[in-house]
Amino acid sequence: MNDGRAPGAAVLPQNPLTSPSGGLQSVEMDPVEYTLRKRLPRKLPKRRNDVYVNMKTDFRAQLARCQKLLEGGGHREICVHGLGLAINRAINIALQLQASSQGALQLAANTSTVELVDDLEPDDPDEAPGEPMTRTRNNSAIHIKVYYPSP
Amino acid sequence: KEHCKILRTEEDSPSPFPGLASGVLEMRVKEGSKIRNLMGGVGGVAGSGGAGGLRQVVFTGSGRAVTKTITCAEIMKRKVGSLHQLTKLRYKGVKEVWESHDGGASEMTVHRTVPSISILLSKDPLDPREPGYQPPETLSALWEEREGADPQPPAAFKRPAGPPAFGGYPDCKRACLGEGGGVVLPSLSG
Structure with a gap:
């Protein structure tokens, strides 16, 4: 699931790259x-x-x-x-x-x-x-x- | 709403598994039960456990809890593996007590029958001739197997008159190949 596409759709836009743990969530729930x-x-x-x-x-x-x-x-x-x-x-x-x-x-x-x-x-x-x-x-x-x- | 349900009791009915030893863990699945809690309750079976571990468990549920009951059994099968299964369906009597509030409380008792399912999961072998028996590791195979993993002679199209062992399913497969011609198989890979 955590396939690296996450940052584009990150929930936390302030630091999308420094929160890899949020990767899964950002795939599941995001502003898109x-x-x-x-x-x-x-x-x-x-x-x-x-x-x-x-x-x-x-x-x-x-x-x-x-x-x-x-x-x-x-x-x-x-x-x-x-x-x-x-x-x-x-x-x-x-x-x-x-x-x-x-x-x-x-x-x-x-x-x-x-x-x-x-x-x-x-x-x-x-x-x-x-x-x-x-x-x-x-x-x-x-x-x-x-x-x-x-x- | 002027009426509200204040009590729901299932009427007693004989066990769907007559030969079963008493004291087998029975999980009664209700509409509002959390699967997490239910699965925690059967940890004794799930744990690989020693000789003292539970060997059998029964999941029962009626009405709107039927789907959840099946899901519990399916999760259990996946978790534990090598479980023999026996599934029984029947109608169950349910008594409901309703209270009405329009001018002076009055009670009303309603008898209804709802579909109910009981699933016995066992580490020990069960009688394969019993209707509703399912051998271990048929997980999702029921659906996939029939699409023709092992080709059978299509000659079996005309079903033999012999007693259909429960395995209606292997029979089904053959019939399926027979009727559909070889088309079923190749289309699979696509």
Whole structure:
């Protein structure tokens, strides 16, 4: 993180060069305004029975889609994935599917960590000495297999 | 707001891990819990410790604390390494007591059901046939592995009728290669 680009965007303009310890902070927080853009999570495999749950689509629509896959689509199992805030919704969908199947469906949940990338773009490229940066962070995810156990 | 919640209690429910020895450390993650504090509480497991160290820990959380619960388990797995994991989902009953203030205090009790998650992390092996089992070091592999690190014969497209061992995931991978053709693999490196 402390990559030497710091002084240009230093928080302490009075002595930007003599405070190397402030380097990290000056990258994080500085007078240059940045726009934070969240990149989309990296592309993931998508089979016909994979459902990636989000928070934008109506809950009932996503639940209905899962039901359709299991009932009409003839799939013996589907995988419901949720990332971050959508974890709750993914769990809710899985539990609802199980409840409405009168116990015929089983759940097997796994958890994982997904690395996400944010882009930091200086708002005013002409004036600001800031350079575009990227930052990575982790978020939790859940993968729920919803399936009819084999007899 | 004329109503405010003055009490929230989770109704008792049987342990999601019936075979588990009593006395296993259980971390109840709440909406407002600080991850730092929670992780401090399980230092006994995290510390490499001698034979006396804790072998197992359970993280549970419901409602809005579910994501945090998973994050705790994920941090723990990364810190300690080689942990077997068992994840269980279910609905949990919650009793809330609300107080209303519009003219004379009156109380109201509400029963709700919220999704809840329980994650057992164990240094000792767990039953791999149990639904929700996850072997050690699957960290982020769940996502990446499936993109086809080790090529499998695409012949497995038609899933065998045999009992799907939990490993739905290896199966998934094959299916993925089968359906997507070889396209999935090359596009990876780009």
